[in-house]
Amino acid sequence: MTAPLSPLSLGVNGRRVEVLAAPGRRLSEVLRADLGLTGTKVGCDAGDCGACTVLIDGAPRCACLTPLAQAAGREVLTVEGLDAAGFAPLKAAFLRHGAAQCGICTPGMLMAAAALLATNPRPAPAEAEAALGGVLCRCTGYRAIIAAVCDAHRRPLPGIPPAPGRAVGARLERLDGRPKVDGTESFGADLIPEGALLVRAVRSPHHAARFAFGDLAGWAARHGVRVFTAADIPGRNAFGTIPAFADQPALAEREVRLRGEAVALVAGEPAVVEALDLAAFPVTWEPLEPVLDPAPALAGGRTVLPLRPGNVLTRGRVARGDPEAALAAAARVAEVEVVTSFVEHAYIEPEAGVAWMEGETLVIRACTQAPVMDREETAKVLGLPEARVRIIPSATGGGFGSKLDLSLQPLIGLVALKTGRPARMVYTRAESMASTTKRHPARMRARIGADAGGRITGMLFEGVFDTGPYASWGPTVATRVPVHASGPYAVPAYRAETVAVHTNGAIGGAFRGFGVPQAAVVQETLFDDLALALGIDRLEFRRRNALRDGVPTVCGQVLRGVGIGACLDALVPHWRRALAEAERFNAQAQAQAQAPGQGLRRGVGVASCWYGCGNTALPNPSTIRLGITREGRIRLHQGATDIGQGANTVIAQIAADALGLPISRIDLVGPDTALTPDCGKTSASRQTFITGKAAMLAGQALRRQILALTNRGEAARIELEDGCLVVSDGQGAARIRLAALPEAGHGCVLLAEETYDPPTEPLDADGQGAPYAVYGWGAQMAEVEVDLALGTVRVLRITAAHDVGRAVNPLLAEGQIEGGIAQGLGMALMEEFLPGRTENLHDYLIPTAGDIPEIRPILLEVPDPEGPMGAKGLGEHVLIPTAPAILNAIRHASGARITRLPALPHRVRAAIREAAG
Amino acid sequence: MTDYLRPRTLDEALRLAAAGRVVPAAGCTDLFPATQAPALAGPILDLTGIEALRGIARGPGGWRIGALATWTEVARAALPPAFDGLRAAAREVGSVQIQNAGTVGGNLCNASPAADGVPCLLTLEAEVELASVRGTRRLPLPAFLTGPRQTARAADELLTAVVVPAAAGAGQGAFVKLGARRYLVISIAMVAARLEVADGRIARAAVAVGACSAVAARLPALEAALAGAPAGEAADRVVPDLVAPALAPISDVRADAAYRAEAAVELVRRALVRALPRQEAA
Numbered sequence A: 001m002t003a004p005l006s007p008l009s010l011g012v013n014g015r016r017v018e019v020l021a022a023p024g025r026r027l028s029e030v031l032r033a034d035l036g037l038t039g040t041k042v043g044c045d046a047g048d049c050g051a052c053t054v055l056i057d058g059a060p061r062c063a064c065l066t067p068l069a070q071a072a073g074r075e076v077l078t079v080e081g082l083d084a085a086g087f088a089p090l091k092a093a094f095l096r097h098g099a100a101q102c103g104i105c106t107p108g109m110l111m112a113a114a115a116l117l118a119t120n121p122r123p124a125p126a127e128a129e130a131a132l133g134g135v136l137c138r139c140t141g142y143r144a145i146i147a148a149v150c151d152a153h154r155r156p157l158p159g160i161p162p163a164p165g166r167a168v169g170a171r172l173e174r175l176d177g178r179p180k181v182d183g184t185e186s187f188g189a190d191l192i193p194e195g196a197l198l199v200r201a202v203r204s205p206h207h208a209a210r211f212a213f214g215d216l217a218g219w220a221a222r223h224g225v226r227v228f229t230a231a232d233i234p235g236r237n238a239f240g241t242i243p244a245f246a247d248q249p250a251l252a253e254r255e256v257r258l259r260g261e262a263v264a265l266v267a268g269e270p271a272v273v274e275a276l277d278l279a280a281f282p283v284t285w286e287p288l289e290p291v292l293d294p295a296p297a298l299a300g301g302r303t304v305l306p307l308r309p310g311n312v313l314t315r316g317r318v319a320r321g322d323p324e325a326a327l328a329a330a331a332r333v334a335e336v337e338v339v340t341s342f343v344e345h346a347y348i349e350p351e352a353g354v355a356w357m358e359g360e361t362l363v364i365r366a367c368t369q370a371p372v373m374d375r376e377e378t379a380k381v382l383g384l385p386e387a388r389v390r391i392i393p394s395a396t397g398g399g400f401g402s403k404l405d406l407s408l409q410p411l412i413g414l415v416a417l418k419t420g421r422p423a424r425m426v427y428t429r430a431e432s433m434a435s436t437t438k439r440h441p442a443r444m445r446a447r448i449g450a451d452a453g454g455r456i457t458g459m460l461f462e463g464v465f466d467t468g469p470y471a472s473w474g475p476t477v478a479t480r481v482p483v484h485a486s487g488p489y490a491v492p493a494y495r496a497e498t499v500a501v502h503t504n505g506a507i508g509g510a511f512r513g514f515g516v517p518q519a520a521v522v523q524e525t526l527f528d529d530l531a532l533a534l535g536i537d538r539l540e541f542r543r544r545n546a547l548r549d550g551v552p553t554v555c556g557q558v559l560r561g562v563g564i565g566a567c568l569d570a571l572v573p574h575w576r577r578a579l580a581e582a583e584r585f586n587a588q589a590q591a592q593a594q595a596p597g598q599g600l601r602r603g604v605g606v607a608s609c610w611y612g613c614g615n616t617a618l619p620n621p622s623t624i625r626l627g628i629t630r631e632g633r634i635r636l637h638q639g640a641t642d643i644g645q646g647a648n649t650v651i652a653q654i655a656a657d658a659l660g661l662p663i664s665r666i667d668l669v670g671p672d673t674a675l676t677p678d679c680g681k682t683s684a685s686r687q688t689f690i691t692g693k694a695a696m697l698a699g700q701a702l703r704r705q706i707l708a709l710t711n712r713g714e715a716a717r718i719e720l721e722d723g724c725l726v727v728s729d730g731q732g733a734a735r736i737r738l739a740a741l742p743e744a745g746h747g748c749v750l751l752a753e754e755t756y757d758p759p760t761e762p763l764d765a766d767g768q769g770a771p772y773a774v775y776g777w778g779a780q781m782a783e784v785e786v787d788l789a790l791g792t793v794r795v796l797r798i799t800a801a802h803d804v805g806r807a808v809n810p811l812l813a814e815g816q817i818e819g820g821i822a823q824g825l826g827m828a829l830m831e832e833f834l835p836g837r838t839e840n841l842h843d844y845l846i847p848t849a850g851d852i853p854e855i856r857p858i859l860l861e862v863p864d865p866e867g868p869m870g871a872k873g874l875g876e877h878v879l880i881p882t883a884p885a886i887l888n889a890i891r892h893a894s895g896a897r898i899t900r901l902p903a904l905p906h907r908v909r910a911a912i913r914e915a916a917g
Numbered sequence B: 001m002t003d004y005l006r007p008r009t010l011d012e013a014l015r016l017a018a019a020g021r022v023v024p025a026a027g028c029t030d031l032f033p034a035t036q037a038p039a040l041a042g043p044i045l046d047l048t049g050i051e052a053l054r055g056i057a058r059g060p061g062g063w064r065i066g067a068l069a070t071w072t073e074v075a076r077a078a079l080p081p082a083f084d085g086l087r088a089a090a091r092e093v094g095s096v097q098i099q100n101a102g103t104v105g106g107n108l109c110n111a112s113p114a115a116d117g118v119p120c121l122l123t124l125e126a127e128v129e130l131a132s133v134r135g136t137r138r139l140p141l142p143a144f145l146t147g148p149r150q151t152a153r154a155a156d157e158l159l160t161a162v163v164v165p166a167a168a169g170a171g172q173g174a175f176v177k178l179g180a181r182r183y184l185v186i187s188i189a190m191v192a193a194r195l196e197v198a199d200g201r202i203a204r205a206a207v208a209v210g211a212c213s214a215v216a217a218r219l220p221a222l223e224a225a226l227a228g229a230p231a232g233e234a235a236d237r238v239v240p241d242l243v244a245p246a247l248a249p250i251s252d253v254r255a256d257a258a259y260r261a262e263a264a265v266e267l268v269r270r271a272l273v274r275a276l277p278r279q280e281a282a
Helices: A027-034 A088-097 A106-119 A125-132 A143-151 A178-182 A216-223 A270-275 A294-298 A323-329 A371-382 A409-419 A429-435 A474-484 A516-534 A538-545 A564-591 A647-659 A687-710 A810-829 A882-894 A905-916 B010-019 B071-076 B081-090 B096-101 B104-110 B117-123 B220-226 B240-246 B257-274
Strands: A008-012 A015-019 A053-056 A059-062 A075-077 A197-203 A209-213 A226-229 A262-268 A283-287 A312-320 A332-339 A352-358 A361-366 A389-393 A423-426 A442-450 A456-466 A493-501 A600-612 A622-628 A634-637 A666-669 A717-721 A724-729 A732-737 A750-756 A775-787 A792-803 A854-860 B023-025 B044-046 B056-059 B062-066 B127-132 B135-140 B145-147 B158-165 B172-178 B189-198 B201-210
Touching (some): A059 B096, A088 A106, A088 A143, A106 A125, A106 B096, A197 A270, A197 A409, A216 A226, A262 A270, A262 A409, A323 A493, A332 A516, A361 A409, A371 A409, A409 A423, A456 A516, A474 A600, A516 A600, A600 A882, A647 A687, A687 A717, A687 A732, A810 A854, B010 B127, B071 B104
Parallel strands (some): A008 A075, A361 A389
Antiparallel strands (some): A312 A493, A332 A442, A352 A423, A600 A775, A622 A750, A775 A792, B127 B135, B127 B158, B172 B189
């Protein structure tokens, strides 16, 4: 039945093409690899994410599920063909509304939207939701996308660019947005160099096992491929995110400690390697009894990692005053135990990249949040000096913390180094989900006491965090949680203790909030308990206890620019309205003669957040280089990776205003470890604050240079015209001819470089000190509807008040809020990663376009004295209050006090039954 | 080189199916997710080139839904109210992208316990038509679906159509799906119902529950109890004892067994209310 291939003919974006490929090949592969149309993205290869959506004869289909043969003779439209098909206004609407953040889902979204608009040019939001329901987005929370689709029929006049010095505060479209809607943004998998070897990993099917290889050389020779194992690693086979804890092998040696851990690499010609059945790889497994729960791991269970007998990675502690005495004297004490699950980042871009040699230098181009750490750790594993490793971050299709850690960098690096050939690797969805980090599951117990007037008197908190077999960011979670578990409230007596425990589960790492979202569920549940017990309105209870300027935190730090009071105050009118509406709805529902336990009930919940920006009591500087070229362009060397959150735009806005020139003059350079100075990691909500401050300082320094050259004072105006800098004030104008200036380095004639490292103080044994220089604040209110008989929850609206100090770009800030809320909603209601059982995007659920309610962001600006132009971080804050606000709303609606996350329907139903007694 | 066959006629397809072991393929929405490879491993028998397997049509014996009818085509088809449940289910299968590719025949041959199309087809007394070079046979859907991912299709047979007998086209159909998110979700449980009401009383009830047993199941005890009942009381007549015996729910990542059993009862009530003629439901 086997026949030679004959070319198949199909129409692609209006052009007839002949393709010589297997008829059973995924159309997505054909478009990307054979036709070079990499605008079509692949997120799951299973129809679960819709990123590969194309139109076939006008109908949206997943290209990953379409065999080439079924596209033959038909007309395929991809993102690259949208302009010619008349959909340029849709793309413009996406940019206008901030509907593209990382951009990886954008082509799929655009295609699904185009199919809708072709028959329904002015859709209602519900129609847009239904049309987009098959495309997952992890960044935006969908509302901006839906708004863009509904608004695509409009042709607004182009916006007026902000005046010099007025970029900060402007709702600017993102500066790097155009390639995201054109489909030209180049993500990790999108660079496919001619002649590159394809690399695949052989991974453990067991949670824990010893293993031995068979005849590797024979197998490799038989298949015409190369095989690499830990024995080939020239350097130290242990990487990590915190040097003192580096413990994770790039390729396991003798023993695997989690499902999906890589033991060997296979590299060769793509056609050969992609066809290999890796189940037949010569490796034998001797399964070990896995340690999958922290409780037995702590109680004398088998040691997971010989380095750490007893399975304790690290402990965290913050203690202040005498909480036992405070609780004994309290008018009311509330107590709870909360259990949370592994949560998967579920970025739509699985890890991908290419490595190659440039002379003696190993170049790695891959998706990442931390290029400089990638260089340090990869160099160490491969036994190279750092100067011989160059990291060029590709566009990154979502990260949320997981792309901080190394994944494939040392693997493709090893193959390129050993073979001298470019080596390319693209994780499957399953291997991405199995092998990369997760949010730590936590088992947390706490007691909080309040006096009769509703003031918190003391709190005790204990949390056990499952950190999996390797350290990753476990120490950070163990440290951050005790610092933040009080919430943004004044708690005079406090002790919070955490332990990060090794198991054979998934690796617990960094995920937006570093453990704080889990802890917030505990504290905010108890606040509702106390408010209810004391008969105090739940929002009022929180306002009474809100931290204020001058009141010490649980770490004894006295802050200025505390914005939680402003956030809670901003919710007051919304809270009153929502309570009244819910009461009305429930009275009506009750009046309808339904059996008890039937019908719909509405509820309202509120929760807060605070979050320290930057590393906890550790240095984490950023350096920004800013220059002016002879041609009169401003060159911003921006080393902060923009994974969709908007650093490329926000940092440029700050730099432009500090310098006093129009942002339109700025060209971005980098990030690239060979070109840009270190801006640290895109992590810990630090880029706007720390890199932003470095940008402000660099802008100011460059401005000072210019003023000094012309002997003008601080108030002078600087303009760029005709290759000249024109500096003017009351004395008139002075001109600097740029071409006449000597080269100052990096292709610039004027150059400034500034570093900023936030001032913190180390924490003592009781966690007392100044862990962060800047905090951000927020409070969110959720309105939900619970179906009592089924335990299903529909979130109706979220009102989110966030103090950002200074909203550098309100459009992007709102995008962060909406996206964080979507992730918080997922954590509250549906997300539960079970190693070995939910390694795909149909068993592991994240919210779809139909699950995210109306979101009303409220941006507040309580300036921070340390932040650049008053700005504070926001990226992680936005996720923290969402889950507890939703859970408190469920309880208000139904009586169900949820203590096991996620609140899947069967858990809500059980809690309703329990509440009913 | 490839093992990919895409015949243009049914006869040719049947000859190929008889000549050696092939994997019949239509929308490929289950075949591709089952592999991580960039191409389907053969031998594949792609049926989508066979025009005769398309279409939804009324014939003398009832309605014939071609095996290649996509869920989008089902959702848009002009069909009587008895099919309203099936059309609603069609809009719940995966996403729009999946509905544009996935077929009725493929959904049945894949035999997932959570296949959204099955409960509705059970309430429509659907039969499947199986063809081979040996001839053509018809099986009632319950006889075709023999277990999770198991069917009575012989290796050389192809499912060519689903036939709904004329008598089953009477009454009002409804479908209710329960999942943990709005779109693209595998059901925790789902229920289809079809009620024939005459003079305010239920003349005939057909009710089926999916994702609560190895194969979606009709509820004969409940159907018997509903026969003759006043239409307005349909939901009130649903008690756990009339539902549970037909089901064998399991606990999985989506829900536990006890919840499924309880939710099935509630969903049956809701499906019955939706399957009432409008004035009865008011």
